[in-house]
Amino acid sequence: MIEIQNVSKRYGNKLAVNDVSFTIKKGEILGFLGRNGAGKSTTMNIVTGYISASAGRVLLDGYDILENPREFKRRIGYLPEMPPLYMDMTVDEYLRFVCAIKDVKKSYIKSHLDDITELIRITDVRRRLIKNLSKGYKQRVGMAQALVGNPEVVIMDEPTVGLDPKQIIEIRKLIKQLGEDHTIVLSSHILHEVADVCERVVIINQGKIVAQDTLDNLTKNISDSSRYRLRIAGPEREVYKVIREIPGTRSVDEMGTKEADSYDFLVEAERTADIRRPLFQQMAKLGYPILMLRPMDIELEDIFLQLTNDKGEEQ
Amino acid sequence: MLAIWKRELQNYFLTSIGYVFMGIFLLVGGFMFFLSNIYSSSASLSGMLGNLNYLFMLIVPILTMKLLSEEKRNKSDQLLLTSPRSIWDIILGKFCAACTVVVISTAVTLFYVIILAVYSNKTYPALIATNYLGFLLLGFSYVAIGVLMSALTENQVSAAVLTIGVNLLLQILESVGSSITIPGLSFLNTVISWMSLYKRFNDFSGGILSFANVIYYISFCGVMLFLAVRVIDKRRWSEG
Numbered sequence: 001m002i003e004i005q006n007v008s009k010r011y012g013n014k015l016a017v018n019d020v021s022f023t024i025k026k027g028e029i030l031g032f033l034g035r036n037g038a039g040k041s042t043t044m045n046i047v048t049g050y051i052s053a054s055a056g057r058v059l060l061d062g063y064d065i066l067e068n069p070r071e072f073k074r075r076i077g078y079l080p081e082m083p084p085l086y087m088d089m090t091v092d093e094y095l096r097f098v099c100a101i102k103d104v105k106k107s108y109i110k111s112h113l114d115d116i117t118e119l120i121r122i123t124d125v126r127r128r129l130i131k132n133l134s135k136g137y138k139q140r141v142g143m144a145q146a147l148v149g150n151p152e153v154v155i156m157d158e159p160t161v162g163l164d165p166k167q168i169i170e171i172r173k174l175i176k177q178l179g180e181d182h183t184i185v186l187s188s189h190i191l192h193e194v195a196d197v198c199e200r201v202v203i204i205n206q207g208k209i210v211a212q213d214t215l216d217n218l219t220k221n222i223s224d225s226s227r228y229r230l231r232i233a234g235p236e237r238e239v240y241k242v243i244r245e246i247p248g249t250r251s252v253d254e255m256g257t258k259e260a261d262s263y264d265f266l267v268e269a270e271r272t273a274d275i276r277r278p279l280f281q282q283m284a285k286l287g288y289p290i291l292m293l294r295p296m297d298i299e300l301e302d303i304f305l306q307l308t309n310d311k312g313e314e315q
Numbered sequence: 316m317l318a319i320w321k322r323e324l325q326n327y328f329l330t331s332i333g334y335v336f337m338g339i340f341l342l343v344g345g346f347m348f349f350l351s352n353i354y355s356s357s358a359s360l361s362g363m364l365g366n367l368n369y370l371f372m373l374i375v376p377i378l379t380m381k382l383l384s385e386e387k388r389n390k391s392d393q394l395l396l397t398s399p400r401s402i403w404d405i406i407l408g409k410f411c412a413a414c415t416v417v418v419i420s421t422a423v424t425l426f427y428v429i430i431l432a433v434y435s436n437k438t439y440p441a442l443i444a445t446n447y448l449g450f451l452l453l454g455f456s457y458v459a460i461g462v463l464m465s466a467l468t469e470n471q472v473s474a475a476v477l478t479i480g481v482n483l484l485l486q487i488l489e490s491v492g493s494s495i496t497i498p499g500l501s502f503l504n505t506v507i508s509w510m511s512l513y514k515r516f517n518d519f520s521g522g523i524l525s526f527a528n529v530i531y532y533i534s535f536c537g538v539m540l541f542l543a544v545r546v547i548d549k550r551r552w553s554e555g
Contacts, residue, residue: 048393069399100317
């Protein structure tokens with residue numbers, strides 16, 4: 001559907017995006033993962049035609065973004081990191097304006113906007129000024145804007161940043177729902193967000209693509225260890241030694257004191273050896289209560305470390 | 316283009332900008348009319364319009380300063396530039412919106428023409444029409460300069476100050492030109508006074524409707540807008 005071919009963007013001496021190539025397939029929900037500053041937004045901005053690449057091509061169904069910008073842009077809806085809203089307009093005025101600049105037929109506008117606002121659930125705020133809306137609603141209006149004109153592809157740049165947990169869940173639900181009849185690209189720096197909604201992932205680091213695969217394949221490679229956050233009321237050195245000696249423990253990091261008379265540790269262990277039981281028994285025997293034991297999710301950070309380590313070994 | 320024109324025009328009157336502009340323009344315009352026509356019992360509008368031209372120079376930047384700079388700052392230009400609209404559409408839409416406010420404000424002063432027509436027997440419709448045409452063309456040129464300055468910066472205040480500065484500079488250009496007395500360089504005098512925005516306005520004030528002058532103002536606007544389009548387009552290719 002969309003082909004990104006050897007795209008680079010140079011800023012001064014720095015290559016913000018370095019020879020990036022990937023394909024967005026029709027009907028899929030693609031996750032675009034990377035840390036802040038990895039080149040996600042720059043790539044999104046190039047793919048949507050906001051900025052131009054220093055080198056490389058972007059094609060949508062054979063339309064080149066430079067040669068045929070009009071046909072290209074008509075097929076893409078874009079929700080940038082900061083929703084491009086006009087604060088002095090009401091939601092309805094704003095969406096009507098978007099309809100007009102995106103060539104939506106006049107006779108179709110009313111029913112089109114009714115559908116979109118219904119889907120995004122902003123019908124009740126249509127008459128309100130955008131500047132008076134909450135952040136979550138603003139994000140929704142931004143999303144509605146991206147859907148105007150029924151684009152085949154919807155590109156969203158960090159759509160859940162800055163929202164409260166309830167809003168995040170709702171937005172993710174919405175994205176899944178949209179994925180049923182749109183091709184969606186979702187950029188994010190949060191792994192479990194991508195894991196929640198996306199089928200395939202492209203990971204970018206320092207402007208380069210370091211992996212592109214289904215999420216299952218990616219996590220399989222890094223899931224041979226599990227991590228726990230511990231809080232134990234006992235002498236730091238002794239507890240540290242005891243944890244180290246439990247079979248299956250790979251590493252223990254002392255995290256200092258977070259609560260009076262206790263110490264925190266970050267423990268990494270083999271996934272196959274469940275260290276929680278021996279840990280409990282040992283501590284019980286010594287009389288040091290475990291105040292907290294929390295499994296840590298696999299973070300994007302871990303995938304990165306894994307990927308960069310793999311690279312190091314290859315070289 | 317129409318959609319952008321409509322949005323910007325609405326925006327002038329949704330915010331205070333349109334009212335501030337028209338309010339100041341009409342207040343000062345009223346005083347000017349009183350001083351140069353009623354008080355001095357004159358039926359010629361060229362004095363009032365000549366003075367209002369100086370006012371335009373100072374307050375047209377209110378209309379243009381945020382047209383492009385604010386879009387860039389709020390990143391709402393992401394919507395426009397990723398829509399199927401071309402940069403020309405965007406710039407022309409915005410230019411026309413500001414020009415529309417200029418036309419509306421000027422149209423209100425036609426009320427004075429009615430007063431003159433009723434109380435004076437020396438009104439010449441063709442002269443007045445030429446006066447107004449020159450006044451509007453000069454106003455449009457200020458708008459075009461403002462649009463270019465707004466494209467150049469992300470800061471509204473910088474855009475406004477730049478526009479006023481350029482307007483003043485173009486205003487004094489003629490005197491600069493005529494002060495060049497070095498032998499052999501007198502062609503500079505001709506070139507500079509040819510470029511002067513204000514000199515041609517004087518022709519209109521005197522009732523001379525010259526096709527060349529109309530074309531001059533239209534091409535002046537065209538060049539300014541073309542440069543604004545280039546500035547916006549260049550930014551997308553920027554590697555800085």
